[in-house]
Amino acid sequence: MKLTLIAVASTIVTLSLSALAEDMPGMKMDGMEGMQMTQDVKQTPVAKAEGTIKAINSEKHTVTIAHGAVPAVQWPAMTMAFSATADQLAGLNPGDQVIFEFRSEGAKATVVSIKKMK
Structure with a gap:
C-alpha cells in the first residue's frame, strides 16, 4: 500500500512540474519588448x-599599460595587459605615453583605439 501511495504521489508531482513547464512559453512579456536576453560585445561601453x-x-x-584611474569602469590606477591587434600595436614602443579607448568584459580588456600623446 505504501509503495502505491509513493508511486501515485511521485506521478502527481511529475505531472505538476510538467504542467508548470508547459506554461512557461505562454508567459506574458508585455512591456518587455526592449529587453535583450544576451549582451552584445559591441554594446559594452567604451572607456x-x-x-x-x-x-x-x-x-x-x-600591450601592458600603466594607466591612471578610469572612473567609467570604476578602476583605480594600475598596470595591466590589454588585448590589441597588430595594427594597433604598430609604431608603439615601451615608454610611449598613450591615450586609449578600451572595452572591458570581466577580467579581459580589449583596446578599441590607441594613440601616442605628444
Whole structure:
C-alpha cells in the first residue's frame, strides 16, 4: 500500500512540474519588448584612459599599460595587459605615453583605439 501511495504521489508531482513547464512559453512579456536576453560585445561601453606603455607582446597581441584611474569602469590606477591587434600595436614602443579607448568584459580588456600623446 505504501509503495502505491509513493508511486501515485511521485506521478502527481511529475505531472505538476510538467504542467508548470508547459506554461512557461505562454508567459506574458508585455512591456518587455526592449529587453535583450544576451549582451552584445559591441554594446559594452567604451572607456577612455591615459597611460604609459610598459611592454608589448606581438606574439600574444597584448600591450601592458600603466594607466591612471578610469572612473567609467570604476578602476583605480594600475598596470595591466590589454588585448590589441597588430595594427594597433604598430609604431608603439615601451615608454610611449598613450591615450586609449578600451572595452572591458570581466577580467579581459580589449583596446578599441590607441594613440601616442605628444
